[in-house]
Structures are given as structure tokens and as C-alpha cells.
Amino acid sequence: MIKACLRGLFHRTSKGETAIKDISTVEGKYRWFTDEDFGLKVKVPADWENMYNQTFTQFSSKNGRQWLKIKITSKEDGLTLDDWVKKHEQLYRDVVNESYLKVDPEVKSSTIAGVPAKEQKFSSSDGSGWYPEQDFFFFKGDYKVYVEIAYDPEATPEQAAELIQTIRQSLSVDTGAMNPALGDITDDELIDRDAMATVKIPGLNFSISIPEHWKETSGAEGTRMYEFTGGNAIVIAGPGRLSEVRTEVEKVIKEDSSSYSYVVKESKAISLAGMQGYKIVAQGKNGGTRFEKTFYLLEKGKNAYMIAFTISDWVKTKSMENRVQKIVDSIQIGQ
Structure with a gap:
């Protein structure tokens, strides 16, 4: 028994399953994705796969080196964007070894989905390569929305900029159209x-x-x-x-x-x-x-x-x- 269990001790991954609605339409290199339960609409690269995670929306390129993660959870009382950004950075530092993490100290103010947002760049590695990402943080009504865009480190600055701009300009969250049955959505990072x-x-x-x-x-x-x-x-x-x-x-x-x-x-x-x-x-x-x-x-x-x-x-x-x-x-x- 011990030998069999030892064979299973190596790095394994599991895929969550859920009944998320994926209503997609293709426009050139991108396609529209709509999740009616969350009032979410966004453009993603047409060849990216929907990973159907149970707790957030995630699309990934076929080689897994690029992805989009959108996580909508209930906003905690008194939380500010600056506080949220600091907590997120600390979480990264608690989870990822400092030799495998690069954090851009600059936190920019911007606009996404029609509301004020904060954005920050990170880059992390598992040892096989580095994965740069652009993260966005913003509030919509009683909800907070986290957007993580990871792009190919070998992409040109123009290619990376096009991907990030297409996603940020197309993304919208209509809290009024959200499924009321969702209720309070707890952030598992807490x-x-x-x-x-x-x-x-x-x-x-x-x-x-x-x-x-x-x-x-x-x-x-x-x-x-x-x-x-x-x-x-x-x-x-x-x-x-x-x-x-x-x-x-x-x-x-x-x-x-x-x-x-x-x-x-x-x-x-x-x-x-x-x-x-x-x-x-x-x-x-x-x-x-x-x-x-x-x-x-x-x-x-x-x-x-x-x-x-x-x-x-x-x-x-x-x-x-x-x-x-x-x-x-x-x-x-x-x-």
C-alpha cells in the first residue's frame, strides 16, 4: 500500500466542474464570453479554453502560459482599493517564495468597466519559466472584481499591450443583472x-x-x-x-x-x-x-x-x- 501511495505523491492537478453558462460569439482573433449569473461580459482570445472553475471565471491558452482570471466576490465593509491591493500583494508573498516572485512596486490608478480601478504587475515562476501578469482591482456595487491577465513572456510589448487592452476595454459587470440567488459570495482568499x-x-x-x-x-x-x-x-x-x-x-x-x-x-x-x-x-x-x-x-x-x-x-x-x-x-x- 505504501508503495502505491508513494507513486501518487507527485504533482497532480484537479479540475473543478460547474454549470457555468458559456455564451460565446467570435469576432476576429477574439470571442465574446458572457456569464449571465454574474452579469459579466468580456472578450477573450478565440482559441483560449474555458477552464470552468467553480469559484471564478478562467480562460487559458493551449500551452497554459497565458490566461485570464476574473473573480467576483462580495466586498467587505470598509474595504478600500488600496487596502485590497496591499492584502493581495501580501498573500502572494506568503504563498510564493521570494526567489520565484517579482512585484512591481508601482500601483497605478486607472479605469475599467466604467469605474475607478487599481492595477499592479507581478511575475511568478514555478521553476520552468516566468509568468508575467497584469492585475486589476475594482468595486462594482457591493462586489469586488479581481482581474488577472497573464501573458506570454516571449510576446512583444505590442502583443502584450493588445491582449491587455482588448480585455480591459471589453470587460463589463452589470451587478443589476446578477442572479439574486448568488447571495453573499465569500472570497476564499480571506x-x-x-x-x-x-x-x-x-x-x-x-x-x-x-x-x-x-x-x-x-x-x-x-x-x-x-x-x-x-x-x-x-x-x-x-x-x-x-x-x-x-x-x-x-x-x-x-x-x-x-x-x-x-x-x-x-x-x-x-x-x-x-x-x-x-x-x-x-x-x-x-x-x-x-x-x-x-x-x-x-x-x-x-x-x-x-x-x-x-x-x-x-x-x-x-x-x-x-x-x-x-x-x-x-x-x-x-x-
């Missing part, structure tokens, strides 16, 4: 990323705290798997010995070294949750994306436990390090 939920594995007296915003992807017997931006985590508990689990982990790392260029940076005995255990840290590369895998291996009675994290370098921030340490410190195994 979540407490350090809020934890206790997870227990029945019959094994095992518990661990996991960030509430991590997405659980598997809850099979004795196993819990989670995904988060730039990585994933797995918890496995069941009959076994520490020596057996360690041997299996080392075997998988060795077998996959040709594919992921693994280098074992740490391999040592540890004391954790009042027990003796073992820790293995291996660094690897998936395409151009570097990542680190950390395994905590424990044993108590007739059961063995493995808690493992895969974290891409581009999300390895101080906040992420603190979050992982908080998880490790929460491990409890009873009698």
Missing part, C-alpha cells in the same frame, strides 16, 4: 490558512492536525491524502514495522531517481511524538520544477506510521515551513 482540523484514523489511536484549506483527495482506510498549492501530503497508518517502511521508501526513491533526479539530503533517526522514528528528505525535479519530499516514519506496537510532504521550491515560504512544523508537532499516537 480564509485563515493556519486554521487546523484534527484528523483521526479509527482503531489506531492516531491523530494529526491538517490545515482546513487543504483539499482531501483520498480517505481510504488507514490513508489520508491532501493537495495544496504547489504540493501534497499523505498520512498512512497500519500494521507494519518501521524498518520495513523505511526500506520501502528508500527503494521507491532509488527507483524513481532517474525520472526525478533525486538527491537524498537527510536520512537520520529522530524522536517524535514521544517515539523513536526516522526522517528522510529527498530533493528532486519534475520538468523544470524543483521540489522536496520529506518523510516522517514512526512505529508503535504493531503499527507503523508515515507522514510525508511534497513541496515545490516555489511555494517554500516561511509561512509554509511554519505550517508543516505545526502539523508535525500535532502528531499524537496513543496506547
Whole structure:
């Protein structure tokens, strides 16, 4: 079981599904997109694909290097555009490692959808390339609208300008036409990323705290798997010995070294949750994306436990390090 789970620990993505209405008409290189529920209308490149995300509108080029994201949420009381821009920048800095993020310090005032707006440039990387983007922030009635336009770094300044101008000049949001059933739309960026939920594995007296915003992807017997931006985590508990689990982990790392260029940076005995255990840290590369895998291996009675994290370098921030340490410190195994 452990070997099968290890195979699934690498970078995976999931697509949300929703029943968004896509009413499109093509005009030259662009097509109109209309989302009647949000009173939204905008021009997007004709060959971009609608990603049908559940929480925002997103279109992407076929190579994934350019995209448009439009997110409409309820405006918090007392929020100003300047405050919002600052919060957004801080979120980027909390989520993306500073070596993989460039922030233009200039915040410009402009107009979009007929109202005052703020705009700022960012550029981020996952290690395989840089993704420059132009972000817009504006209010419409009781809602705030965030627009993110990522363009090809190899595009000429004229090509990038044409894409940005076409989108900003065509975009409109009619709050009066919005579906009243939408009600209050919570901005998921406002979540407490350090809020934890206790997870227990029945019959094994095992518990661990996991960030509430991590997405659980598997809850099979004795196993819990989670995904988060730039990585994933797995918890496995069941009959076994520490020596057996360690041997299996080392075997998988060795077998996959040709594919992921693994280098074992740490391999040592540890004391954790009042027990003796073992820790293995291996660094690897998936395409151009570097990542680190950390395994905590424990044993108590007739059961063995493995808690493992895969974290891409581009999300390895101080906040992420603190979050992982908080998880490790929460491990409890009873009698």
C-alpha cells in the first residue's frame, strides 16, 4: 500500500466542474464570453479554453502560459482599493517564495468597466519559466472584481499591450443583472490558512492536525491524502514495522531517481511524538520544477506510521515551513 501511495505523491492537478453558462460569439482573433449569473461580459482570445472553475471565471491558452482570471466576490465593509491591493500583494508573498516572485512596486490608478480601478504587475515562476501578469482591482456595487491577465513572456510589448487592452476595454459587470440567488459570495482568499482540523484514523489511536484549506483527495482506510498549492501530503497508518517502511521508501526513491533526479539530503533517526522514528528528505525535479519530499516514519506496537510532504521550491515560504512544523508537532499516537 505504501508503495502505491508513494507513486501518487507527485504533482497532480484537479479540475473543478460547474454549470457555468458559456455564451460565446467570435469576432476576429477574439470571442465574446458572457456569464449571465454574474452579469459579466468580456472578450477573450478565440482559441483560449474555458477552464470552468467553480469559484471564478478562467480562460487559458493551449500551452497554459497565458490566461485570464476574473473573480467576483462580495466586498467587505470598509474595504478600500488600496487596502485590497496591499492584502493581495501580501498573500502572494506568503504563498510564493521570494526567489520565484517579482512585484512591481508601482500601483497605478486607472479605469475599467466604467469605474475607478487599481492595477499592479507581478511575475511568478514555478521553476520552468516566468509568468508575467497584469492585475486589476475594482468595486462594482457591493462586489469586488479581481482581474488577472497573464501573458506570454516571449510576446512583444505590442502583443502584450493588445491582449491587455482588448480585455480591459471589453470587460463589463452589470451587478443589476446578477442572479439574486448568488447571495453573499465569500472570497476564499480571506480564509485563515493556519486554521487546523484534527484528523483521526479509527482503531489506531492516531491523530494529526491538517490545515482546513487543504483539499482531501483520498480517505481510504488507514490513508489520508491532501493537495495544496504547489504540493501534497499523505498520512498512512497500519500494521507494519518501521524498518520495513523505511526500506520501502528508500527503494521507491532509488527507483524513481532517474525520472526525478533525486538527491537524498537527510536520512537520520529522530524522536517524535514521544517515539523513536526516522526522517528522510529527498530533493528532486519534475520538468523544470524543483521540489522536496520529506518523510516522517514512526512505529508503535504493531503499527507503523508515515507522514510525508511534497513541496515545490516555489511555494517554500516561511509561512509554509511554519505550517508543516505545526502539523508535525500535532502528531499524537496513543496506547
